[in-house]
Amino acid sequence: MNHPVLRAPRIISTARLSLLPPGPEHLPDLIRLKADEAVFGYMLHGTRTAERTREELEDDMDFWQVRGYGTWSVFERSTGEFLGIAGLMERPDGRGIAVRFALWPQCRGRGYAREAARAALDFGHGAAGLPRIIGIARETNHASRAVLTDIGMHECERYEHRGHAMVVHESVRAG
Numbered sequence: 001m002n003h004p005v006l007r008a009p010r011i012i013s014t015a016r017l018s019l020l021p022p023g024p025e026h027l028p029d030l031i032r033l034k035a036d037e038a039v040f041g042y043m044l045h046g047t048r049t050a051e052r053t054r055e056e057l058e059d060d061m062d063f064w065q066v067r068g069y070g071t072w073s074v075f076e077r078s079t080g081e082f083l084g085i086a087g088l089m090e091r092p093d094g095r096g097i098a099v100r101f102a103l104w105p106q107c108r109g110r111g112y113a114r115e116a117a118r119a120a121l122d123f124g125h126g127a128a129g130l131p132r133i134i135g136i137a138r139e140t141n142h143a144s145r146a147v148l149t150d151i152g153m154h155e156c157e158r159y160e161h162r163g164h165a166m167v168v169h170e171s172v173r174a175g
Contacts, residue, residue: 010064012072012119017112019072019086019119021064022057026073029082030057038105039084042141063089069128074103074116083107086116088124088133095168097124099135101147108143118151125173132172139165 012019022030034040034048034056041047048056064070071087084103091098101117117135124130135153137144145167149155153169160166 014115014119018075018077022060022073039102086120096134113147114150117147121151135169139167
């Protein structure tokens with residue numbers, strides 16, 4: 001499939017957040033985030049080593065160059081504090097392009113994940129022109145499933161992955 005490189009702005013500002021495409025300057029924050037079990041324990045393939053995080057950062061930067069969308073590093077606008085990641089990724093299992101988000105535990109209950117995930121979803125349907133975007137969470141991950149529902153995604157499928165029941169949500173672009 002051929003994917004044109006988008007010329008749309010890649011930096012997103014929301015009411016409280018700045019979403020920036022990842023660069024080498026984000027590596028120390030990403031290493032800490034992706035090694036944290038409380039953050040990345042629920043993500044596909046779990047926590048990452050520093051070396052794997054470095055490789056993923058290179059892949060994420062390349063993905064942006066090829067596709068014109070990808071994963072953003074999320075910062076609080078008022079403080080500049082790194083909060084985590086959110087964005088769009090191609091699922092390695094062939095299910096499609098998925099919205100993803102992983103923020104520090106202290107961000108929970110403050111609406112940051114919803115704000116970042118909504119911005120990624122809007123960018124995906126708008127600037128990136130993606131007709132369908134999915135979101136996947138463990139059945140037991142009620143917080144992530146609530147975020148997916150709150151940003152307008154609807155459950156469409158369930159499957160098992162490594163002994164966990166997984167729930168797939170989708171968003172289909174209107175028109």
